[in-house]
Amino acid sequence: MTKFGIGQPVPRTEDARLLTGGGRYTDDVSLPGQAYAAFVRSPYAHADVTGIDSAAALAAPGVLAVYTAADLDAAGIGPIECQAPVRNRDRSRCANPKRPALARGRVRHVGDPVAVVIAETVDQARDAMELVAVEYAERPSVSGTGEAMEPGRPLVWDETPDNRCFDWGMGDEAGVEAAFAAAARVVELDLINNRVVANPMEGRACLAAVEEGTGRLVLYVSSQGVHGLRKQFSSIFKLPEERFRFLTTDVGGGFGMKIFNYPEYVAALFAARELGRPVKWTSERTEGFLSDDHGRDHVTKARIALDAEGHFLAIRVDTIANMGAYLSNYGPFVPTDLMAPMLVGSYRTPVLYARVQGVFTNTQPVDAYRGAGRPEAAYLLERLVDHAAREVGIDPVEIRRRNFVPATAMPYSTPLGQVYDSGDFAKNLDDALAMGDHAGLAARKSDAARRGKLRGAGISTYIEACSGGGPEQATVEVAGDGRVVLFIGTQTNGQGHETAYKQILADRLGVPPEDIEVVQGDTDRVSFGSGTGGSRSVPVGGAALAESAGKVVAKASAVAADLLEAAPVDVEFKDGAFTVVGTDRAVSWKEVAAKAATAAPGAPAFSEMAQWTPPSNTYPNGTHFCEVEVDPDTGEVEVVSYTVVDDFGMVINPLLVQGQIHGGVAQGIGQALQERVVFDPESGQLLTGSFMDYQLPRAVDIPPIAIKLNCVPSTTNALGMKGAGEAGAIGSPPAVINALVDALSVYGIRHVDMPATPQAVWSLIQAHRTAAAAE
Incomplete structure (x- = not known):
């Protein structure tokens, strides 16, 4: 073992199952x-809805219903x-x-759902969606984070002066x-943490139904946890939680974006209840750009x-954090309680203050x-x-x-209230x-210069607070043949939970x-x-799993002692067998399970259960060391070398950890150099609404990553683990930008905002050359 x-x-x-087509994702689930469902979405960033005419859509082939906010309101x-929510x-x-599931009277971002069409086929639903006639009276909009609170800007919510959600x-x-x-x-330094789209391989999807016989409301949904969603739906539908069954099958990536509740899920379940038949919705990629929650978007x-x-x-930090048009489930929590405490980082800074102002804009x-506040803190x-x-010459x-x-x-107790239990930051750096x-x-x-390139190196150190979010429960059941079933309330999104849990068991x-x-x-x-x-x-x-497994062993040892005709205190369990200490008398795991099953x-x-x-x-922590080369004639930046040293405490499976590091670093490089959500400042239209305009990192953009683990066990859980899923995305953006600034320092450039696209870098270089020539 x-x-x-x-x-x-x-x-x-x-x-083996997933790579041979054996996966069962939400869109793979079908019910008789x-x-x-297809959603009618606002083409405007901000407008009053003055009328909705669904007659033509209702007369279209296969259409079963068209629902608006009025229907949901009438049903309570x-x-x-x-x-x-946070306090000021x-x-x-x-x-x-x-936030209503369907817009009530006013739309507040492009893509805001206004109505839902239900039809016999997905094509019929999409065709009929085009026939729903919505009358809009367009309003001025605001989309820029830094400008949202400026005097005279349009208000996203009339009752929220200056568009300020919180201070x-x-x-x-x-x-x-x-x-x-x-x-x-x-x-001093002014920074922008650019808005990004999660873009998991599997988009959002749901299948809603009413359970035959019981009338329970059932929702298959691509999520990061069904229990929290069920609790929300209990409040939204004003029914006890036991009146719902939520299921998440295989999930093709989430990165935080699938934690939250979304309007489409509420509307689909409402429609299924009204029609008495299952309703499926699967997001298209362009629809995801318009309707998925976005990430980051700070001005500091x-x-x-x-x-x-x-x-x-x-250290003093003043941040404006974009909340978008509506408060998502945990939106205010991310730039405040998740980000601010980690501004201490790895350092002995005696005193800090962070002020964060959240603003509403006419955006998603x-x-x-991925990282949720910790990447924003580390980058800053x-x-x-x-x-x-560089400014002081050190x-x-x-x-x-x-x-x-x-x-x-x-x-170490930080001045912002965290207690770092373990870690060796200097060793990670060295x-x-x-x-x-x-x-x-x-x-x-020097070699790069001979080739006409600028080379630079950047380091970043990070520490993050992980493993919160309340208690977790694990139940271990053993069958009479010795097989084990684990029931656990986490939700794999592709991280390899099944393997890690099996290793612990x-x-x-x-x-x-x-x-x-x-x-x-x-x-x-x-x-x-x-x-x-x-x-x-x-x-x-x-940790819950290890505790419940320990309870099983304790119960099994008593059964084994009976089989061995020995006192329980004299029975030792090791490598799947129970042995009387000091003898060769033993019984196997399966024999003990079979005996217990007869009772x-x-x-x-x-x-x-535990x-x-x-x-x-x-507190996972570590150091990233990155080198880039810049072509000064084109502004193209290539990441040519990347090294990561991480302290994740006890590691269950180094291969899983390496995969998490690779994926996180790739996402961080993407944000640093390529990814950016852009809205037209006048109309609020999303200008980067597809992969034609929004660039994700490709294999060629990511260099081989050298990895070393300096594992200092955590003292806050029995297994000594710290967590590894987000670290790559936390340390990589500042390492890349620090390396780029080092490369461009020959021009006197001291800062480059993300994403450092070729156009942005080339423009900086040209501006420097122009200024130098003028002198």
Whole structure:
């Protein structure tokens, strides 16, 4: 069993099924008599809806119904609520307008759903959708994050002056100002964290139905956790939770975007109940650009105070965070409580203050995207630190070493209330520089110059808070033949949960992976769950699993003792067998399971549940070291070398971790160099609504990634895990931009905003050349 236990780099057990077409995604699920939904969406960013005429659509072939907000209102369907509102600095509540599933009286972004057409086939539904005549009275719109609060800008919500949703703060503002007044140097930097689209391989989809016989409302949905969604629907439909069954089958990526509730799910379930037959909706890619929640979108002014030796004295951050037209489930939580505490980073900064103002705009809602606040914090901090190093004349490596929290200080209480339980930031940095041959950088720069290229190197260090989101529950059932079924409330989105959980069970129970089944994503079979997000699934769910497995072993040991005619205290369990200590008398796992099953025919041999609540966060941390080359004649940037050193605590499967790092780094490179959502500033139209205009990173854009794991076990969970799912996307954007700024420093360029597209880089270079020529 050690070949498939904890710490082994075994291939994913789910891949054979998925790679041979055996996956069952939401769109693969079909029910007898199902109809199809198509949504009429607003072509305007902001407009009053003055009339809806659905007569022509209702007369079209195959059309069963057309529903609008009036129909949902008449049925008592409630709004989609923000699940994490925040309080303002004066402790008043933030603005929290309600989001209807279908627009009521006014549309507030392009793609806002106005009506839903239900028809016998998907083509009939889409054809009839074009026949719904909606009358609009267009209003002025606002789409820019930094301009939303400017005087005279159109209001997204009449009751929200200046489009300000909240004005939130964290830290010691007076202490920061005093530190700035006494500082030897103060360095400032303005930053933009560009808006991105998650773009998972599998778009959003749902299939709604009414269960025959019980009348329960059933929803198959591509999600990151069914239990939280079911709770929301209970409130929206004003029915007890037991009147719903939610199911998520295989999921082709989520990246945070599939945590949330969406209007299409509410409308589909309403339609299924009204018609008494199943209703399916599957998003097209262009529809996803218009209707999926987006990520990031911050405008920030950051300031750092330093003493004469380059030690950090204080940091002040003022951020405007775009919420979009509506508050998504966790939108306000991301730039506030998730981002701000991590502005401490890996450093011993004595005092910090962060002010975050959330703004409404006539754009899609913004919520968690891989990392959810932690990438925004790391980008802000690591760009600020690098910029400060260049401004005061200290090497970027040295300024970090000078300010790191030392390993000897762990556990370390930060000035913003976090407690880092473990980590060695200096070792991560040293190892990354050694692996990336930082010492040979000058020679590589010279070689690049001979080839007409500019080469630069950038580092970023990061730490993130993971494994929150409430308790997790795991139930381990053992059949009479020794086979094991795990019921757990997390939800795999492609991370390899099935393999990781099987490794923990193999380690704890000595059961081979082929004898283990993992059940997720069904509120009937799994009674409780907090879902997947924030790298919590294996650290939190795995801890619950390990505890429930331990309970099974304790029960099984008593049965084994009876079979062996020995006292339970004299029975030892190891490698799938129970042995009387000091003898060769033993019984196998399967023999014990068979014996236990005879005591209660028809019931599991053993069934044990454990619910585990993390006492605090875990803190994955690490260093990224990146090198880029720039063609000054075209502005093209190539990432030519990439090194990552991570501390994820105890690692269940190094192969799974490497896959998470690769994927996260790819997404971070995409944001740094390519990805950007663009709205027309006058009309609010989405200008990057397809892959013709929105560039995702391709294989050729990602270099080989050298990886080293410095695993310092976490002290906050029994397995010592910290989490690995988001780290790659956290450390990579600042590392890439720091490397690019280093390459462009020959022109005196000190900052480049993301995404550093060839056009943007070329324009900066040309502006420098023009200025130099003028001098």
